[in-house]
Amino acid sequence: MELTPDTIVLFEVGPVALNATIVFTWVVMLLLVLAACLVRRGITSDVEISPGQNLLEIIVDGMRGQIRELAQDTPDQYLTFVGTLFLFIALSNIMTIVPGFQAPTASPSTTLALALCVFASVPIYGISRRGLRGYLLQYVRPTPLMLPFHIIGEISRTIALAIRLFGNIMAGALIVAVLLKIVPIFLPTVMQALGLLTGLVQAYIFAVLAMVYIASATRASEATRQSETEASEAES
Amino acid sequence: MAGIELVAVVSIIIGGLTIMIGSIGPAFAEGRAVAQALEAIAQQPDESGTITRTLFVGLAMIESTAIYCFVVTLIVLFANPFWNYFVEQAGR
Numbered sequence: 269m270e271l272t273p274d275t276i277v278l279f280e281v282g283p284v285a286l287n288a289t290i291v292f293t294w295v296v297m298l299l300l301v302l303a304a305c306l307v308r309r310g311i312t313s314d315v316e317i318s319p320g321q322n323l324l325e326i327i328v329d330g331m332r333g334q335i336r337e338l339a340q341d342t343p344d345q346y347l348t349f350v351g352t353l354f355l356f357i358a359l360s361n362i363m364t365i366v367p368g369f370q371a372p373t374a375s376p377s378t379t380l381a382l383a384l385c386v387f388a389s390v391p392i393y394g395i396s397r398r399g400l401r402g403y404l405l406q407y408v409r410p411t412p413l414m415l416p417f418h419i420i421g422e423i424s425r426t427i428a429l430a431i432r433l434f435g436n437i438m439a440g441a442l443i444v445a446v447l448l449k450i451v452p453i454f455l456p457t458v459m460q461a462l463g464l465l466t467g468l469v470q471a472y473i474f475a476v477l478a479m480v481y482i483a484s485a486t487r488a489s490e491a492t493r494q495s496e497t498e499a500s501e502a503e504s
Numbered sequence: 505m506a507g508i509e510l511v512a513v514v515s516i517i518i519g520g521l522t523i524m525i526g527s528i529g530p531a532f533a534e535g536r537a538v539a540q541a542l543e544a545i546a547q548q549p550d551e552s553g554t555i556t557r558t559l560f561v562g563l564a565m566i567e568s569t570a571i572y573c574f575v576v577t578l579i580v581l582f583a584n585p586f587w588n589y590f591v592e593q594a595g596r
Binding site: 271334337338428431432434435436438439442469470472473476477480 | 553554557560561564565567568571572574575578582583
Protein backbone atom coordinates (compact mmCIF):
# COMPACT_ATOMS: atom_id res chain seq x y z
CA MET A 269 0.00 0.00 0.00
CA GLU A 270 1.69 3.19 -1.13
CA LEU A 271 1.15 6.26 0.96
CA THR A 272 2.05 8.67 -1.83
CA PRO A 273 2.19 8.56 -5.64
CA ASP A 274 5.85 9.56 -5.39
CA THR A 275 6.91 5.95 -5.15
CA ILE A 276 5.14 4.75 -8.29
CA VAL A 277 7.46 5.11 -11.27
CA LEU A 278 5.58 5.31 -14.56
CA PHE A 279 8.17 6.08 -17.23
CA GLU A 280 11.91 6.26 -17.50
CA VAL A 281 13.24 8.87 -19.92
CA GLY A 282 16.96 8.24 -20.07
CA PRO A 283 18.45 8.81 -16.59
CA VAL A 284 15.27 10.48 -15.27
CA ALA A 285 12.55 8.36 -13.68
CA LEU A 286 9.17 10.03 -13.93
CA ASN A 287 6.95 9.11 -11.02
CA ALA A 288 3.16 9.23 -10.92
CA THR A 289 3.13 12.58 -9.13
CA ILE A 290 4.91 14.49 -11.87
CA VAL A 291 3.06 12.74 -14.70
CA PHE A 292 -0.36 13.46 -13.24
CA THR A 293 0.67 17.02 -12.41
CA TRP A 294 1.43 17.46 -16.11
CA VAL A 295 -1.95 15.92 -16.98
CA VAL A 296 -3.78 18.42 -14.75
CA MET A 297 -1.75 21.32 -16.16
CA LEU A 298 -2.50 20.18 -19.71
CA LEU A 299 -6.23 19.94 -19.00
CA LEU A 300 -6.38 23.41 -17.44
CA VAL A 301 -4.49 25.02 -20.33
CA LEU A 302 -6.49 23.14 -22.98
CA ALA A 303 -9.83 24.09 -21.42
CA ALA A 304 -8.79 27.72 -21.20
CA CYS A 305 -7.54 27.81 -24.79
CA LEU A 306 -10.65 26.11 -26.17
CA VAL A 307 -12.94 28.60 -24.43
CA ARG A 308 -10.77 31.53 -25.44
CA ARG A 309 -11.15 30.67 -29.14
CA GLY A 310 -14.89 31.33 -29.12
CA ILE A 311 -14.90 34.17 -26.62
CA THR A 312 -17.47 36.92 -27.29
CA SER A 313 -19.06 39.78 -25.42
CA ASP A 314 -22.49 39.13 -26.97
CA VAL A 315 -25.50 38.09 -24.96
CA GLU A 316 -25.21 34.53 -26.28
CA ILE A 317 -22.08 32.86 -24.94
CA SER A 318 -20.86 29.29 -25.12
CA PRO A 319 -21.38 27.00 -22.11
CA GLY A 320 -17.63 26.84 -21.54
CA GLN A 321 -17.35 30.61 -21.43
CA ASN A 322 -20.35 30.75 -19.12
CA LEU A 323 -18.76 28.26 -16.72
CA LEU A 324 -15.43 30.04 -16.68
CA GLU A 325 -17.09 33.40 -16.16
CA ILE A 326 -18.99 32.02 -13.17
CA ILE A 327 -15.82 30.57 -11.67
CA VAL A 328 -13.65 33.63 -12.26
CA ASP A 329 -16.37 36.01 -11.08
CA GLY A 330 -16.92 33.95 -7.95
CA MET A 331 -13.20 33.95 -7.17
CA ARG A 332 -12.94 37.71 -7.73
CA GLY A 333 -15.87 38.32 -5.36
CA GLN A 334 -14.33 36.19 -2.62
CA ILE A 335 -10.91 37.81 -3.04
CA ARG A 336 -12.44 41.29 -3.00
CA GLU A 337 -14.15 40.54 0.32
CA LEU A 338 -11.04 39.01 1.88
CA ALA A 339 -8.52 41.56 0.71
CA GLN A 340 -10.75 44.69 0.88
CA ASP A 341 -8.87 45.68 -2.26
CA THR A 342 -8.94 45.32 -6.05
CA PRO A 343 -8.98 41.57 -6.62
CA ASP A 344 -7.21 41.30 -9.99
CA GLN A 345 -3.69 41.59 -8.62
CA TYR A 346 -4.25 38.54 -6.42
CA LEU A 347 -6.54 36.65 -8.78
CA THR A 348 -3.80 35.08 -10.92
CA PHE A 349 -1.93 33.50 -8.00
CA VAL A 350 -4.78 32.54 -5.68
CA GLY A 351 -7.06 31.58 -8.57
CA THR A 352 -4.43 29.27 -10.03
CA LEU A 353 -3.93 27.63 -6.65
CA PHE A 354 -7.65 26.99 -6.32
CA LEU A 355 -8.12 25.72 -9.89
CA PHE A 356 -5.12 23.38 -9.80
CA ILE A 357 -5.96 21.85 -6.42
CA ALA A 358 -9.69 21.61 -7.21
CA LEU A 359 -9.16 19.92 -10.57
CA SER A 360 -6.59 17.45 -9.28
CA ASN A 361 -8.90 16.54 -6.36
CA ILE A 362 -11.99 16.17 -8.54
CA MET A 363 -10.22 14.02 -11.10
CA THR A 364 -9.69 11.23 -8.56
CA ILE A 365 -13.05 10.01 -9.88
CA VAL A 366 -11.33 9.08 -13.14
CA PRO A 367 -10.10 5.48 -12.89
CA GLY A 368 -6.34 5.16 -12.87
CA PHE A 369 -5.79 8.78 -11.85
CA GLN A 370 -3.68 9.45 -8.77
CA ALA A 371 -4.12 12.92 -7.38
CA PRO A 372 -0.78 14.77 -7.35
CA THR A 373 -2.01 16.59 -4.25
CA ALA A 374 -1.89 13.25 -2.41
CA SER A 375 1.89 13.60 -2.51
CA PRO A 376 3.62 15.61 0.20
CA SER A 377 6.05 16.99 -2.41
CA THR A 378 3.27 18.74 -4.34
CA THR A 379 1.56 20.17 -1.28
CA LEU A 380 4.85 21.35 0.19
CA ALA A 381 5.73 23.02 -3.12
CA LEU A 382 2.37 24.81 -3.17
CA ALA A 383 2.78 25.87 0.47
CA LEU A 384 6.27 27.21 -0.29
CA CYS A 385 4.79 29.23 -3.17
CA VAL A 386 2.37 30.81 -0.69
CA PHE A 387 5.22 31.37 1.77
CA ALA A 388 7.20 33.20 -0.92
CA SER A 389 4.22 35.17 -2.20
CA VAL A 390 3.47 36.83 1.16
CA PRO A 391 6.66 38.96 1.26
CA ILE A 392 6.47 39.55 -2.50
CA TYR A 393 2.99 41.04 -2.26
CA GLY A 394 3.79 42.80 1.01
CA ILE A 395 6.93 44.48 -0.31
CA SER A 396 5.36 45.41 -3.64
CA ARG A 397 2.45 47.10 -1.84
CA ARG A 398 4.28 48.67 1.04
CA GLY A 399 8.01 48.71 0.39
CA LEU A 400 10.74 46.76 2.14
CA ARG A 401 10.82 48.89 5.29
CA GLY A 402 7.04 48.92 5.70
CA TYR A 403 6.84 45.16 5.30
CA LEU A 404 9.67 44.43 7.74
CA LEU A 405 8.27 46.85 10.32
CA GLN A 406 5.24 44.55 10.66
CA TYR A 407 7.41 41.94 12.29
CA VAL A 408 8.28 44.23 15.19
CA ARG A 409 4.73 45.44 15.76
CA PRO A 410 3.36 45.76 18.42
CA THR A 411 6.71 45.15 20.17
CA PRO A 412 10.11 43.79 19.02
CA LEU A 413 9.66 40.93 21.50
CA MET A 414 7.08 39.48 19.10
CA LEU A 415 9.68 38.96 16.34
CA PRO A 416 10.45 35.26 17.06
CA PHE A 417 6.74 34.50 17.42
CA HIS A 418 5.96 36.08 14.05
CA ILE A 419 8.75 34.12 12.36
CA ILE A 420 7.82 30.80 13.97
CA GLY A 421 4.16 31.48 13.20
CA GLU A 422 4.91 32.03 9.52
CA ILE A 423 6.94 28.83 9.24
CA SER A 424 4.41 26.71 11.12
CA ARG A 425 1.42 27.96 9.16
CA THR A 426 3.21 27.12 5.90
CA ILE A 427 3.90 23.57 7.10
CA ALA A 428 0.31 23.31 8.37
CA LEU A 429 -0.95 24.35 4.92
CA ALA A 430 1.05 21.56 3.28
CA ILE A 431 0.17 18.84 5.78
CA ARG A 432 -3.54 19.75 5.85
CA LEU A 433 -3.93 19.30 2.10
CA PHE A 434 -1.73 16.20 1.96
CA GLY A 435 -3.45 14.55 4.93
CA ASN A 436 -6.97 15.13 3.61
CA ILE A 437 -6.39 13.90 0.07
CA MET A 438 -4.16 10.98 1.00
CA ALA A 439 -6.62 9.89 3.67
CA GLY A 440 -9.44 9.88 1.14
CA ALA A 441 -7.52 7.70 -1.28
CA LEU A 442 -6.30 5.39 1.50
CA ILE A 443 -9.79 4.86 2.94
CA VAL A 444 -11.16 3.90 -0.47
CA ALA A 445 -8.25 1.48 -0.99
CA VAL A 446 -8.74 -0.14 2.42
CA LEU A 447 -12.52 -0.41 2.00
CA LEU A 448 -12.07 -2.09 -1.38
CA LYS A 449 -10.51 -5.00 0.44
CA ILE A 450 -13.20 -5.22 3.09
CA VAL A 451 -16.61 -4.18 1.68
CA PRO A 452 -16.16 -4.21 -2.10
CA ILE A 453 -19.11 -2.48 -3.76
CA PHE A 454 -21.16 0.24 -2.08
CA LEU A 455 -19.06 1.69 0.70
CA PRO A 456 -15.99 2.60 -1.42
CA THR A 457 -18.27 4.51 -3.80
CA VAL A 458 -19.74 6.53 -0.94
CA MET A 459 -16.29 7.27 0.42
CA GLN A 460 -15.11 8.28 -3.05
CA ALA A 461 -17.98 10.78 -3.24
CA LEU A 462 -17.08 12.12 0.20
CA GLY A 463 -13.53 12.42 -1.05
CA LEU A 464 -14.78 14.67 -3.87
CA LEU A 465 -16.50 16.94 -1.35
CA THR A 466 -13.50 17.17 0.96
CA GLY A 467 -11.24 17.74 -2.07
CA LEU A 468 -13.23 20.80 -3.12
CA VAL A 469 -13.46 22.10 0.44
CA GLN A 470 -9.70 21.69 0.90
CA ALA A 471 -9.02 23.51 -2.38
CA TYR A 472 -11.22 26.39 -1.21
CA ILE A 473 -9.56 26.45 2.21
CA PHE A 474 -6.05 26.41 0.73
CA ALA A 475 -6.86 29.36 -1.52
CA VAL A 476 -8.70 31.27 1.22
CA LEU A 477 -5.86 30.79 3.70
CA ALA A 478 -3.31 31.90 1.10
CA MET A 479 -5.43 35.02 0.51
CA VAL A 480 -5.77 35.66 4.25
CA TYR A 481 -1.99 35.44 4.75
CA ILE A 482 -1.33 37.77 1.80
CA ALA A 483 -4.01 40.19 2.98
CA SER A 484 -2.57 40.28 6.48
CA ALA A 485 0.80 41.27 5.00
CA THR A 486 -0.60 43.99 2.75
CA ARG A 487 -3.53 45.26 4.80
CA ALA A 488 -1.77 45.68 8.14
CA SER A 489 0.64 47.94 6.30
CA GLU A 490 -2.36 49.97 5.08
CA ALA A 491 -3.56 50.41 8.65
CA THR A 492 -0.14 51.46 9.96
CA ARG A 493 0.35 53.81 7.01
CA GLN A 494 -3.03 55.40 7.72
CA SER A 495 -2.27 55.80 11.41
CA GLU A 496 1.19 57.19 10.60
CA THR A 497 -0.24 59.79 8.20
CA GLU A 498 -2.89 60.70 10.78
CA ALA A 499 -0.24 61.06 13.49
CA SER A 500 1.99 63.24 11.29
CA GLU A 501 -1.02 65.41 10.32
CA ALA A 502 -1.97 65.78 13.99
CA GLU A 503 1.57 66.91 14.81
CA SER A 504 1.75 69.51 12.03
CA MET B 505 10.42 -9.90 24.58
CA ALA B 506 12.91 -9.50 21.76
CA GLY B 507 13.46 -6.14 20.10
CA ILE B 508 11.40 -6.82 17.02
CA GLU B 509 8.37 -7.99 18.97
CA LEU B 510 8.55 -5.05 21.33
CA VAL B 511 8.63 -2.61 18.42
CA ALA B 512 5.63 -4.29 16.82
CA VAL B 513 3.52 -4.32 19.99
CA VAL B 514 4.32 -0.74 20.95
CA SER B 515 3.75 0.52 17.39
CA ILE B 516 0.32 -1.05 17.18
CA ILE B 517 -0.77 0.24 20.58
CA ILE B 518 0.58 3.75 20.01
CA GLY B 519 -0.88 3.89 16.50
CA GLY B 520 -4.33 3.20 17.85
CA LEU B 521 -3.98 5.52 20.85
CA THR B 522 -2.68 8.43 18.76
CA ILE B 523 -5.65 8.61 16.44
CA MET B 524 -8.05 7.77 19.25
CA ILE B 525 -7.06 10.63 21.52
CA GLY B 526 -6.13 12.97 18.69
CA SER B 527 -9.60 13.08 17.19
CA ILE B 528 -11.50 13.81 20.41
CA GLY B 529 -10.26 17.38 20.94
CA PRO B 530 -10.87 18.63 17.38
CA ALA B 531 -14.30 16.99 17.31
CA PHE B 532 -15.44 18.90 20.40
CA ALA B 533 -13.89 22.13 19.16
CA GLU B 534 -15.48 21.88 15.72
CA GLY B 535 -18.86 21.16 17.28
CA ARG B 536 -18.62 24.32 19.37
CA ALA B 537 -17.45 26.35 16.37
CA VAL B 538 -20.36 25.23 14.20
CA ALA B 539 -22.84 25.84 17.02
CA GLN B 540 -21.62 29.41 17.48
CA ALA B 541 -21.63 30.00 13.74
CA LEU B 542 -25.23 28.80 13.47
CA GLU B 543 -26.23 31.12 16.29
CA ALA B 544 -24.49 34.01 14.57
CA ILE B 545 -26.22 33.26 11.26
CA ALA B 546 -29.57 33.08 13.05
CA GLN B 547 -28.94 36.49 14.59
CA GLN B 548 -27.61 38.15 11.40
CA PRO B 549 -28.70 36.27 8.26
CA ASP B 550 -27.34 39.04 6.02
CA GLU B 551 -23.78 38.31 7.06
CA SER B 552 -24.08 34.58 6.43
CA GLY B 553 -21.50 34.75 3.62
CA THR B 554 -18.79 36.17 5.84
CA ILE B 555 -19.77 33.94 8.74
CA THR B 556 -19.71 30.79 6.60
CA ARG B 557 -16.33 31.66 5.13
CA THR B 558 -14.83 32.39 8.53
CA LEU B 559 -16.37 29.18 9.85
CA PHE B 560 -14.70 27.12 7.11
CA VAL B 561 -11.32 28.73 7.71
CA GLY B 562 -11.65 28.11 11.44
CA LEU B 563 -12.71 24.50 10.89
CA ALA B 564 -9.67 23.94 8.67
CA MET B 565 -7.37 25.23 11.38
CA ILE B 566 -9.01 23.01 14.03
CA GLU B 567 -8.94 20.01 11.70
CA SER B 568 -5.18 20.41 11.25
CA THR B 569 -4.37 18.95 14.67
CA ALA B 570 -6.49 15.90 13.93
CA ILE B 571 -4.65 15.48 10.65
CA TYR B 572 -1.26 15.74 12.36
CA CYS B 573 -2.28 12.84 14.63
CA PHE B 574 -3.58 10.90 11.63
CA VAL B 575 -0.33 11.35 9.71
CA VAL B 576 1.70 10.22 12.74
CA THR B 577 -0.48 7.13 13.07
CA LEU B 578 -0.03 6.29 9.40
CA ILE B 579 3.72 6.69 9.68
CA VAL B 580 3.88 4.50 12.79
CA LEU B 581 1.75 1.78 11.18
CA PHE B 582 2.92 1.79 7.55
CA ALA B 583 6.27 3.57 7.26
CA ASN B 584 7.78 2.72 10.63
CA PRO B 585 11.58 3.14 10.44
CA PHE B 586 12.19 1.03 13.56
CA TRP B 587 10.12 -1.83 12.19
CA ASN B 588 11.88 -1.55 8.83
CA TYR B 589 15.26 -1.70 10.58
CA PHE B 590 14.35 -4.93 12.33
CA VAL B 591 12.88 -6.44 9.17
CA GLU B 592 16.12 -5.64 7.38
CA GLN B 593 18.12 -7.29 10.17
CA ALA B 594 15.91 -10.37 10.02
CA GLY B 595 16.29 -10.52 6.27
CA ARG B 596 20.08 -10.85 6.50
